Amino acid sequence: MAGLKLQDVRKNFGAVEVIKGVDLEVEHGEFVVFVGPSGCGKSTLLRMVAGLEETTSGRIEIGGRLVNNVEPRDRGVAMVFQSYALYPHMSVYDNVGFGLKLAGTPRDERDAKIRAAARVLQMEHLLDRKPAQLSGGQRQRVAIGRAIVREPDVFLFDEPLSNLDAALRVDMRMELARLHTDLGATMIYVTHDQVEAMTLADKIVVLQGGIVQQVGSPLELYNRPANLFVAGFIGSPKMNFIEVTVDGTTNDGVRVANSLLASPALVGQRQGMAPSDTLTLGVRPHALQLDDTGPIGGAVTLVERLGNETIVRVRLDAATEITAALAGQREIALGEPVRLGFEPVDAHLFAADGRRL
């Protein structure tokens, strides 16, 4: 078991740089999630750690050992693929035991390890089957089992749940979290699904365009997003953004205004801005509440009743709509005018370059 260290890691495909200098430290036993939109380089970065992609420059260390030029099989990593990548001609038993067989593990020991992994993953009854006879969730379990028996230093998961249906995905997510607790192993997990990232991670790495946008715990990212991208990416529904200008400061924070706002809004932040600066105001849908004197007003264009909460879309002008997630079941009709407000501490301000102030 070991940690992982990336130092100014870069990757070029021909003339195109896809990973633009990533620095990252992962402690032993941490569950780290790489998250970002498609094409952000998260899978490439994972494959570089696995050794399946060459590293153009920079250092990759696993357990304190430089592995840039080490073959994938000698890096002490195991990987679970999105496609599962099970060997179709082998039974589940042989699939799980393939790595051990190659390593020359004695038969008894191999058998014990395979059965132990099967027990952990509750798939003992599947050992004699071929992959084609398994459901998607079962296949993913086998793929995870194949990784477990090798007792790697680092587990790598490449979007392992994205081929599963929604209900199964939630189940497997919980199982993965349990597995991480049980094994106490270092795990790196790639996903484009921020909910998976929030629920599984000790530490989230948000990537975009081959650059790390922010590294932090799920709540750090949620509460203090480093920039507009992270603010928009983490959290569901997405954070609302409204362009505003600084109107003045008070003891409680800064007052911002905009022709879209029914009245100036107060944000609990005072540093890094000057009067009449143009900033972006960010408010999470869950921070908005119905408030007759609130700064945001408009007509309701969409109501989604989820039972525990009611999601409403409110149109401020022809081009701007915001989303509010109101607790409980609300009687709101389409077209009805509403006013929304928020606590000053729940709002964020971003500079023109996207940085959070």
Added chain:
Amino acid sequence: MTAAKPKAWLARLLLALLMTVTLLPFLSMFTAALAPSGSYPNGLSWPDDPQWNNFVKAFEAANMGQLLLSSTLIVLGVVPISVLAATMAGYGLAKLTGGRNKWIYLVFVAGLTLPFEAVITPLYYEVRAFGLLNTRFAIILPLIGLYMPFSVYWMRAHFLNVPNDLTEAAQLDGATRWKEFWLVQVPLARPAIMSLTILLFLWTWNQFLLPVVLVRDPSLRTMAGALGAFQGQWGTDVPLLCAGSLLILAPTVLLFLVFQRHFVAALLQGSVKG
């Protein structure tokens, strides 16, 4: 339902027609094989006195027992080596060569366009220069070479369709390239290997031109190459030629009956992958 019926009948009629066209030559050969030796039977007439022992005569005249052995030796010399080399080359070209080396594959494609007959004369001199004329190697070695373009093309097409994830999973599981090839790729390629084996067997078994040109001793030729034995200096004994041909066909027909399923798969594979 009512519209489908005439169509179905039309389809059956067409099939029957095709079957007749295919079978007629065989039937004609069969009746001719039963005519008295040395005669010139015509068409499809059933002989008054069927000469069943023509088959025995043909078997002896052409020294079929010896030829069966010879054909078998040649097939055993050609097919396993060709299949093995093509499987490895196909894997290499599909999975291990990329970027600047992609053109290597085009060399094999170029080989596909080369007509067999065009190389027979240079081949003759080459084989003679090696001192292999009149040995079975004169048939075996050129055939292996001549089969390579198609075989490599065939196997490469298969390996291209194997997802890269499997290769990567095997690598991460600790497999060297060599082990990955034998333990993961070859078992998965079994259908492609099987169909290639069958096709190469057929082509080798029916090989006529090469043995006739490169090997003078008929007992060293393939069975098909032995048909020359019935073309005497003073003419051709048609009934014996027909009986001999039917005897030569027999092993392939037997093989077909045994491996019917794979044959169909082989042909289908060809139709999809072209």
